[in-house]
Amino acid sequence: MYRIRKWLAVPKNLLHLGVLVAYLAVVITVMCFHEPWFDEAQSWLIARDCSWHDLLFSRTHYEGHPPLWWTLLAIPAKTGVPYEIGLKGVQLLTATLMIWLLVFRTALPEILKVVLPFTYFLCYQYGVTSRPYALLIASMLLVGVTWERKNEHPWRLVSSMMLMCATSSYGLVVCAGLAVLWVFSVLFSVRSGGIRTMAKSLVSSPMRFVAWLTLLAVAVALLLDVWPADDAYRGTLDILKPMVPWGQRWAYVWLFFPSETLFTSFSDDTLFLFMHIPVADLVYAAVVSLLMWMVLGWIAHRRGLLSVLLLPYFMLSMVFCSYVTGHHLGVVLGYLLMVLTMCCARRPLSRDDIPQWLGSRWDAGMKAVAERRGERYAHRCARACSVLVMLPLLIGVYWTAYSSICDIRYNYSGSRAMASFIERYHLEHYRWMTGWSRMSSKIPNSSFSQWYKSQNGNVYCASKTEKCVDFTSWSGGSLIVANPYFDVNLIDNAYQGRTYLSWEWLVNQKQRAAQDIADWRSKPEPEFYDTVYQSFYFTALGYHRDDYVKYYIDTTITPWKDTWHRGEVEIYIRKDIYKKIFHKDPPASGIDDSVWANHPGAPRG
Structure with missing residues (x-):
């Protein structure tokens, strides 16, 4: 007890403890409101429902990452801990470790230890969401x-x-x-x-x-x-627009990504291989990124660590040019913090790190201020300038506040809404179908069109009127994010009965899709159909749209930094089942959107 009191008596320790406690308070509060989305549900389902062999040696070839995260999740998942408690409990432990190391173990400047934990990627993206x-x-x-x-x-x-x-x-x-x-x-x-x-x-x-x-x-x-396995999903296959040229991707990695970690918000949580950023935004971000590289490069150079800054990032950029999405940008922030931690461990930042030409001009300016207004005023000006230099870091804190408030007020995903709907009406034992992915060969200049041509017609398409490819192992809709809340697999037409998305697309597509479509067509119309409306989802299986009511369950508002994206959770309910569970006749329009009346505050833009 004496050691604890002695440790707390040190102001710096008390400050660090306060930062950690405040961080945990923010993360835990937002976690309570956060609805897990696809990536979070996918990881939990793999951890819960895969055998240990598949978890450690099979799924890795399709997910693209080592199995440590699923192994950690498997501890609560395979022992019966409720979904959100287990998932968020493991996430909270890893986020706590991250911030504890940042605040207590690094030699970074105190201002960074106080502000960085509350920036967007460290607090919201990698604190609240479980990955x-x-x-x-x-x-x-x-x-x-x-x-x-x-x-x-x-x-x-x-x-x-x-x-x-x-x-x-x-x-x-x-x-x-x-x-x-x-x-x-x-x-x-x-x-x-x-x-x-x-x-x-x-x-x-x-x-x-x-x-x-x-x-x-x-x-x-x-x-x-x-x-990657031979039949693994290619992250570029279902994006129906041209890829960004390699040189432009390279420019993104070096001149755009650093700025997007802390200071600018010109991108989205999408694949950068297809993101065409306006020139003005790219130039602005490039200026900020170059300043970041210059400052960190100067610090690293003075400590003999310039190669540590550049070589691993060069290798990382090669991978980023092949695959990277918006939520991966925090990895760049982590990398830069790692190098800065190395620099500070070798020699803490000091006034000596300021270039001589800049330091001499600063001294001359402060001397002139002191001569005119006095030493005390000059000292205040110096402190004010130091604060102003750090003000841009508050941009990331603002993003955290914006996204957290949005997460608290609205549904981040449709997971809870769908699960609550199913549980309220005891629908988990009905037959639920979900849509699949159909790609048209008419899309020009896409990676899919190139793949389609390479197959020379050796593909399957259930349509008799268009050239396309049906990928039946792709389960769309909202059922996967609801699956973790139930012990049964909600998806009747899941690939090989799996509760999660398997990402097995390419090998034997023709035989697989033909067999799947034939099997689904041989069964009667399902009670529930979780899919967006495309006529082929009904006609290809012999279903009739008029037999169903389109039912809106809820709205989702998914934040990204200081923006948000709206979506809808909607399903099709067979009319006889609709009357059975709601005790009323189906609407003549075939659409029940009465749920909107209960959510007047949800953004509609």
């Missing part, structure tokens, strides 16, 4: 803390790097770059002795050499584990 990225950022901070003494305590760094590798495929790439730099730093430390001496330096520390071999073995095993 493995908080653990990835935590592992990056661990690497940053242990990097300086890597040769004295190699296992500390290697353990942190293995955690990073096991958390995300992006972590694998970053670790590869760091490992290369580490090995070469040892080699070139004795380069004056010749090649033989350099080779001997690799094994001069047996403990370090064994740690390297262990890291290599783990990284290779994880790389093989996440290597």
